[in-house]
Amino acid sequence: MSSIFLRMSVLFVLLGVGLGYWMGMTHNFIVSPVHAHINLLGWVSMFLYGLFYRAFPEAAEGRLPKVHLALAGLGLPVMMIGLTLAVFEVAGLMPIAQILLILGPTLVVLGMIVWTVIVFRATGRKVVLAA
Template sequence: MSNTFLRLSVLFVVLGVSLGYWMGATHNFIVSPVHAHINLLGWVSMFLYGLFYRVFPDAAAGWLPKVHLALAVIGLPVMMIGLTIQLLAIASLMPVVPILMIVGPTLVLLGMVAFAVIVFRATGGKPAAAVA
């Protein structure tokens, strides 16, 4: 679980920084919110998830961490696609924006709630594992 989140985070930071590079090169910053969300939820949050699962390896056991991973991995792209369509005002795709902007953020929120449960379970009086 740790490696999966760490690797995903690096893919998201490459995507987020590439988007930022494109925005700077073109002086078109209309998708800045997409850039910010990819960097925060994709890079920072997923990297922190990976570090958490590295320090608390037992927290990765069971079905809830798998649900957490699925919610995080599906929710962010769905939300970013919807937000991009909305910000660029792509007329032909605007009808899908409401569903994407409900489903994506809901999945992200549920993923955060799952992670909160995992953190509370894993840190309930237990010491952290030594990181090698």
């Protein structure tokens, strides 16, 4: 789980930095919100997820971390596609953009909620029974 999130994070940072580079070259900053979300949710959050799962390997076991991965890994791209369509105001695709801008952030928030549960489970007080 850790390696998957770490690898996803570096792919997102390449995308985010590439987008920032393009904006600087063209002096067209219309996709700044896309750039910011890719860097924050894609690079930073995914990297932190990866580090957390590396520090607490037992937290990566079971079904819940897989749900977290699916929600986080799908939510951000869906949201970024919707946001890109919205900021460019692509004619005819605005209804799809609106759907993606509801679905994507919902998946991201649900992923954060699942991750919160995982963090609390992994960092909660452990009771050791004496034999």
